[in-house]
Amino acid sequence: MFMADSPAAAVGDPDALARIPTKMNRFEPLSLLAALSVTTSNLGLVATVSTSYYEPYNVARLFASIDHLSGGRACWNVVTSDHDETGYNFNREGLDPHALRYERGNEFIDVVFGLWDSFEEDALLLDRESGIYYDKTKHHTLNHKGKHFQVRGPLNIARSPQGRPVIAQAGGSEPGMDMAARTAEIVFSLASNIDRNRDFYANVKGRMPAYGRDPQDLKIMPGVVINVGETQAEAEAKVNYLVDRMHPDVGRLMLSEFLEADLRGVPLDQPFPMDRLPSAPKGSRALFEELVDFVKSGRTVGELVRHYAEKHTGNGITGTPTQIADFMEEWFETRAADGFILMFPTLPSSLDDFVRLVLPELRRRGLFREEYEGRTLRENLSLSRPVNRFAKGPVTA
Numbered sequence: 001m002f003m004a005d006s007p008a009a010a011v012g013d014p015d016a017l018a019r020i021p022t023k024m025n026r027f028e029p030l031s032l033l034a035a036l037s038v039t040t041s042n043l044g045l046v047a048t049v050s051t052s053y054y055e056p057y058n059v060a061r062l063f064a065s066i067d068h069l070s071g072g073r074a075c076w077n078v079v080t081s082d083h084d085e086t087g088y089n090f091n092r093e094g095l096d097p098h099a100l101r102y103e104r105g106n107e108f109i110d111v112v113f114g115l116w117d118s119f120e121e122d123a124l125l126l127d128r129e130s131g132i133y134y135d136k137t138k139h140h141t142l143n144h145k146g147k148h149f150q151v152r153g154p155l156n157i158a159r160s161p162q163g164r165p166v167i168a169q170a171g172g173s174e175p176g177m178d179m180a181a182r183t184a185e186i187v188f189s190l191a192s193n194i195d196r197n198r199d200f201y202a203n204v205k206g207r208m209p210a211y212g213r214d215p216q217d218l219k220i221m222p223g224v225v226i227n228v229g230e231t232q233a234e235a236e237a238k239v240n241y242l243v244d245r246m247h248p249d250v251g252r253l254m255l256s257e258f259l260e261a262d263l264r265g266v267p268l269d270q271p272f273p274m275d276r277l278p279s280a281p282k283g284s285r286a287l288f289e290e291l292v293d294f295v296k297s298g299r300t301v302g303e304l305v306r307h308y309a310e311k312h313t314g315n316g317i318t319g320t321p322t323q324i325a326d327f328m329e330e331w332f333e334t335r336a337a338d339g340f341i342l343m344f345p346t347l348p349s350s351l352d353d354f355v356r357l358v359l360p361e362l363r364r365r366g367l368f369r370e371e372y373e374g375r376t377l378r379e380n381l382s383l384s385r386p387v388n389r390f391a392k393g394p395v396t397a
Helices: 029-037 056-070 098-116 174-183 194-211 232-244 248-259 285-296 301-311 321-333 349-364
Strands: 045-050 074-079 124-127 132-134 166-169 186-189 219-228 315-319 341-343
Touching (some): 029 045, 029 056, 045 056, 056 098, 174 194, 186 194, 194 219, 194 321, 219 232, 219 321, 219 349, 232 301, 232 315, 248 285, 285 301, 315 321, 321 349
Parallel strands (some): 045 074, 074 166, 166 186, 219 315, 219 341
Antiparallel strands (some): 124 132
């Protein structure tokens, strides 16, 4: 379960915002995942936390706690944030420059990783006879002193069930891809074109050896919006039903937010005003470029609004179970994806349709598991267990 988040309320047209409950009324993700951790048994729990507005010690402690509570199913989606509105809530004059956010973000991750290594794997003795709870020689102080952070440590919670929680990221910029190659284990991509995603896949994984990492320890997972029906006509009817009922102000707001272009008052039947586009996006570059290509083909604002509504999280696939399985198989077999972040237009009905119609076809092709391979998220993703930097030799978990 992937929880996107921003520690700020949305801004824009108040009339449009009043129609979008998810923009103005949502749980803080770590609190929600803590609750879910004790009511689920297999679900991976992914929470988004920004390195720009938290402190490393807090993040290390929070995610380690959720990993313990869930039995090893926690994942931190690392973001550096990309909207000025967030900065206004944290004593900032908007958003820090892109390069500074990634510089801070990289150091932030290093500190968190160091704190997660505070206890070695076998540090807890739990020796009743001696009364010794842990081996003091296997509990380590970090003493980090860097440009952005000074953190002594150690962390006051034992090493987590996964060694450390899984790390996810979604950056498509050069600094973002470098950060992913150095630290991430899941990358959420937004390219809606298979060739672009193949290039992205090869680019990010190709950077990993320079950081001493095996490309198998990173899973590229494009976001896919699934619209499935028993027939193509049924699937298309489901999409049209939803898009036709989207208020024009909501469509403009969604598009304006992503493109950072104020479209209020622009008639839907007019060509898109290219002069309102920023020179570079703060969000996903891949999706931004895909939308710009769409606009350059002479489409109107209304056509772009509809296109974005259908595919705004990246890929949108509408069709029969066989067509959707074909799509996923091609991306997987041709190294455009290692898996997918599945998104559904309506819940629970769209998810139920996927489970009922698509999963059997994927299983028939040998593309989806019949049961879980392990007990932790890391094991189920076939990710290697991280080695504690302070350990003097291998330890069996």
